[in-house]
Amino acid sequence: MIALPRFRSIRQRLVVLLLLAAALLSVLLFISVRAIAWASVEASQDSILGAATIAIAEELRGGEESVLVEIPYAAFSMLGSSGEDRIFYRILVGGDTVTGYGDLPLPATEATGLEPVFYSRPYQGEAIRLAAVGRSVLVGGVPVKAQVLVGQTRSAQAQIIARMSSRAAALGMGFFFLSAVLALLTAQAVVRPVNTLAEALGRRGPQDLRPVRRPVPDELDPLVAALNGLMARLTAALSRTETFIAEAAHHIRTPLATLRTHAEIAQRITEEEEVLARLREIRRAADDSSRSAGQLLDHATVAYRTDQRAEEDLDLRGVIADVLRAAEPTAELKDLHFVVSVPDGPVPIRGDRLLLESAVRNLVDNAIKYSDGDDAIDLRLDVANGLARLAILDRGRGLGDRQGRDLTRRFTRGSNVADVVGSGLGLTIVREVARAQSGTFRIENREGKGACAILSLPLA
């Protein structure tokens, strides 16, 4: 096996392999075309050489004492027609050279008939091609064996061969280039399903965990099956997370509710100041942990939903109205009221309803929590520059000396809120929702008093 370099790309690998094969085939083509050309040129040259030799042999005439040789010049002109080659001849009678070049090499086996024997030998520093024929000539009535050898240098043949070789080479090159183009196209065609699959997966949002359903070539089936298996496992893990969040919520909140209720009852039935103070702490701790647990679970839900976004077309006004309806009784407990201004027309947003409600609810909860009571909480929704901008303004204690950006960090709370129950996760949730919905969130001190939280989201 040839050790192939390790290619990172299938396409590259395919192209290189196809080019190697094409090069090999081109070389074979060149070699075989040249060999055929060689053989056919040699055969045609041989037949001329053979014909010339036979022509000379046929002119041998027997006599009383010797053999009469009359070289037919036509024979040589036949040979001479094929270029500037030099021609040699030798005629032997009974083993003695009677005319011609006495040192012209003999064939390996003596030629006995008019069927020429062809052979190649070096002669006078050149490779020559020879033909030999034999016949019997009567000398004084006795048959004597005569041999005629004709040799020819091969420069004409070499020229023809060279010409044909260069044509073969050109043919081979042409073949190679054509193959190269075809190899590139083939590689592209072979890799295309992989590319289309990759593109289809790439176009998906990072949260799209639906299995791949598009038809793929058989070879990609195992890959797609493995991919779908992975996605299914991921989806299952995510839904287990959801179930876990629900059950955790149930198991944490139910005992806390019991604890809190008992504390409230005890508060109602005791007169002892010392006990009341303790119960107050218990209730506060229960509220604190239930709020933290709630926010942690909310945070987990937001993270989970961000991973598995269920987008729909929403009217942001509806989201705000729903949150306010749920928050109204809590606000009422503190004699707070909402002053809401929203555009007359719909404010279309494409997003996850649950995430958006979580964000708005956290902001409204904060405004309620940090307001002193008997105040208004302003909610202003307006639309500008392709953004829906929701501002929530309260007259509470504001951010203290912390920056709004710091407060969106996990478990970071303002330095001025130690006396109020909180988890430090609310604004983190808002920020994460803003991020998941390609929006922005900032919170700052409001002029005069209070805080101003602004959530901007791109319009659908």
Added chain:
Amino acid sequence: MRFLLIEDNADLAQSVAARLSLDGHAVDVAGSLAGAEDHLAVAGYDLILLDIMLPDGDGRDFLRLHRAANRDTPVIVMTARSEVSERIAILDAGADDYLTKPFDFNELGARMRAVLRRRAGSARTERSFADLVFDPLTATLRLGDETRDLRNRELRLMEIFLSAPDRIYSKDQLCDRLFSAADAVSDNAIEVYVGRLRRKLEGSRARIETVRGVGYRLTAQ
């Protein structure tokens, strides 16, 4: 008022019932949907408090059946899940409102009033004291022909005093009942609200006395 509490966690059910009876409500407890049906078959209720996860079914199924049977008793669901999706599902199934466990009884009270107001139900919530008629549902005090609106904290303060007239409440006790732990409460908050309630009581025979060094009480002259 008469409550039906449908909750399978016995500890929680018992404590919620005990807490509600402190406010003078009557509470029946059912541990399952079947038990709830038994109660509903024989008694009328002003409000149903419903847990979602029950041993013999889902509270949402109960809601659907309840609405399908055209029973108009308002239902407030108590859920352990705070997500909006859960809330939407609960409201869609026909609940009037929902509370996330653990809940503040002040919040339950506020939601209850809101639900009863919305439904303009048959629940009688009026209470008389001296020459006053107090209606927590409409948040009003009636003195003869005159109706005075109460703000929420004034209303709850009135409820606290009315639950035990002549009892002396310390500032801390009032604070505990008027505010939740999540509220930021200033030192003079109770004085502020007592002062406001006193103004609403002006002209009636009811008055809030300051018992120096101890607290406040509601008395009739």
